[in-house]
Amino acid sequence: MQILEVAPRDGLQNESTQLSTDDKVELVARAVSAGARRVEVTSFVHPKAVPQLADAEDVMARVERVEGVRYAGLVMNERGLDRAVAAGVDEVDIVVVASDTFCQRNQNMTTWQACDVAAGLVSRARDAGLFTTVTIGASFGCPFEGDVPVARLREVVLRVVDARPDELALADTIGVAVPSDIIDRAGCAIEVAGPQIGSRLHLHDTRNTAIANAVAALEVGVETLDASIGGAGGCPFAPNATGNVATEDLAYLFGRMGVDTGLDLDSLIDSAVWLEERLGKELPSALARAGGFPPA
Amino acid sequence: MQILEVAPRDGLQNESTQLSTDDKVELVARAVSAGARRVEVTSFVHPKAVPQLADAEDVMARVERVEGVRYAGLVMNERGLDRAVAAGVDEVDIVVVASDTFCQRNQNMTTWQACDVAAGLVSRARDAGLFTTVTIGASFGCPFEGDVPVARLREVVLRVVDARPDELALADTIGVAVPSDIIDRAGCAIEVAGPQIGSRLHLHDTRNTAIANAVAALEVGVETLDASIGGAGGCPFAPNATGNVATEDLAYLFGRMGVDTGLDLDSLIDSAVWLEERLGKELPSALARAGGFPPA
Numbered sequence: 001m002q003i004l005e006v007a008p009r010d011g012l013q014n015e016s017t018q019l020s021t022d023d024k025v026e027l028v029a030r031a032v033s034a035g036a037r038r039v040e041v042t043s044f045v046h047p048k049a050v051p052q053l054a055d056a057e058d059v060m061a062r063v064e065r066v067e068g069v070r071y072a073g074l075v076m077n078e079r080g081l082d083r084a085v086a087a088g089v090d091e092v093d094i095v096v097v098a099s100d101t102f103c104q105r106n107q108n109m110t111t112w113q114a115c116d117v118a119a120g121l122v123s124r125a126r127d128a129g130l131f132t133t134v135t136i137g138a139s140f141g142c143p144f145e146g147d148v149p150v151a152r153l154r155e156v157v158l159r160v161v162d163a164r165p166d167e168l169a170l171a172d173t174i175g176v177a178v179p180s181d182i183i184d185r186a187g188c189a190i191e192v193a194g195p196q197i198g199s200r201l202h203l204h205d206t207r208n209t210a211i212a213n214a215v216a217a218l219e220v221g222v223e224t225l226d227a228s229i230g231g232a233g234g235c236p237f238a239p240n241a242t243g244n245v246a247t248e249d250l251a252y253l254f255g256r257m258g259v260d261t262g263l264d265l266d267s268l269i270d271s272a273v274w275l276e277e278r279l280g281k282e283l284p285s286a287l288a289r290a291g292g293f294p295p296a
Numbered sequence: 297m298q299i300l301e302v303a304p305r306d307g308l309q310n311e312s313t314q315l316s317t318d319d320k321v322e323l324v325a326r327a328v329s330a331g332a333r334r335v336e337v338t339s340f341v342h343p344k345a346v347p348q349l350a351d352a353e354d355v356m357a358r359v360e361r362v363e364g365v366r367y368a369g370l371v372m373n374e375r376g377l378d379r380a381v382a383a384g385v386d387e388v389d390i391v392v393v394a395s396d397t398f399c400q401r402n403q404n405m406t407t408w409q410a411c412d413v414a415a416g417l418v419s420r421a422r423d424a425g426l427f428t429t430v431t432i433g434a435s436f437g438c439p440f441e442g443d444v445p446v447a448r449l450r451e452v453v454l455r456v457v458d459a460r461p462d463e464l465a466l467a468d469t470i471g472v473a474v475p476s477d478i479i480d481r482a483g484c485a486i487e488v489a490g491p492q493i494g495s496r497l498h499l500h501d502t503r504n505t506a507i508a509n510a511v512a513a514l515e516v517g518v519e520t521l522d523a524s525i526g527g528a529g530g531c532p533f534a535p536n537a538t539g540n541v542a543t544e545d546l547a548y549l550f551g552r553m554g555v556d557t558g559l560d561l562d563s564l565i566d567s568a569v570w571l572e573e574r575l576g577k578e579l580p581s582a583l584a585r586a587g588g589f590p591p592a
Contacts, residue, residue: 289538
């Protein structure tokens with residue numbers, strides 16, 4: 001199972017404490033050193049929208065590139081894509097949201113409008129030689145509309161697949177999915193997308209289901225899971241709850257199950273503790289509290 | 297899936313804050329009111345060993361019995377069994393530990409000696425008309441010896457099964473199991489025990505795997521899972537870590553998967569918050585933080 005490390009982007013973008021550019025560069029280096037082969041480094045959105053990532057170009061310029069690692073940036077529009085290309089990313093992550101209400105609030109357009117924008121961005125990014133991945137937010141439930149029907153999600157997947165991205169991801173943005181949802185919805189996406197388009201899941205542990213969902217993802221054939229060192233990055237719709245699943249929690253799970261992730265658990269735990277110090281708060285990581293087993 | 301509520305015993309026995317007898321009686325009533333049909337009410341061990349549960353007889357005497365609910369007590373020896381019978385429990389939980397080192401520290405005897413003691417207790421409790429359940433501690437790993445081989449666990453299961461208890465449980469006492477372990481070990485126990493002996497699992501969420509393990513338990517045919525309101529009850533071998541899996545987290549999981557537990561999620565969340573107030577601390581429950589989905 002491949003892990004895409006998202007702490008530098010999704011992990012930091014909602015934090016009240018802003019990390020220095022130096023610390024962000026170190027966080028990326030730590031992820032790579034722990035075995036990550038894909039890292040979402042930053043977001044090329046307007047600095048006013050996400051001031052935490054206003055130094056996107058600086059971070060990309062100072063990251064020491066390691067061969068075999070893909071460095072990614074999130075883009076929402078043409079301007080963001082221009083910046084990402086200029087900054088030298090290897091891949092771009094493009095977002096649409098499965099429910100109209102949430103999509104309007106997130107990017108000020110309907111889901112179908114967002115799919116059209118995404119198609120244009122995929123086409124241009126592909127022409128620029130970049131790997132393209134499209135994430136469908138709220139694929140398992142919407143904080144405003146509640147349940148998102150599978151039939152609706154299937155329609156959104158069909159529209160996204162039309163643009164032929166290299167990869168398609170479903171995001172459990174508010175952490176409501178259970179394993180049967182993963183089987184149904186990731187299974188649907190994989191079937192609709194076909195073998196030419198990679199499959200990825202973005203899981204949140206808000207309701208303690210992310211690790212169970214990761215096991216279901218493995219069973220249904222998902223290739224890549226997003227994860228965040230320390231579990232950094234909360235759930236904006238459940239302010240006191242856990243957000244992104246912790247990379248080290250996934251590393252423990254898959255390690256003990258004999259599933260290769262290429263990740264080093266002790267190195268991840270060390271980085272989770274380092275990130276807690278930098279952010280000045282405890283992160284939700286279970287493994288940073290409990291340690292691995294059996295002890296080294 | 298049947299849930300055995302263990303907050304009144306396992307949830308409270310390591311807490312520094314001692315609940316009043318009134319509060320313990322209320323906790324049991326809350327569990328039953330939320331749908332629990334088995335509750336581990338208390339422990340009949342020496343009050344010096346577990347001062348938190350020194351009022352075992354008082355709690356049992358004051359619990360208002362509801363038809364169809366079984367009220368259980370933990371017993372370690374003959375004296376404890378006498379007290380449990382006198383107190384009017386419906387079932388007794390008897391413990392052995394799969395590794396000798398841990399068994400010596402827990403009950404001052406080897407695993408085989410503990411199996412002999414358990415056999416005597418099962419026989420006497422059965423004669424007294426009680427339901428008997430034996431829990432094998434450290435079935436998935438030992439804090440002192442590390443990995444516990446499946447072959448060793450199988451031997452312990454064989455010895456316990458010889459005593460013909462009504463039910464046999466494997467406990468992940470230190471929270472190290474992953475789903476493949478559940479399939480292997482609970483599968484082994486179910487096969488060795490045969491259809492006449494019920495199967496139960498005691499899961500800890502120390503390394504964030506309890507919910508995934510609960511799904512594996514469902515797949516392999518485990519009938520009953522222990523859980524604790526709020527996730528009360530830490531892991532004594534990982535002091536800062538999460539312990540018992542939270543009842544409401546399991547209720548959310550199974551509820552969204554369409555698996556009947558008879559539990560009411562909102563009632564459990566309400567009781568988790570009540571227990572946090574009584575203990576004066578935040579408990580690990582994810583659902584108490586995030587709330588159910590879709591919102592009521």
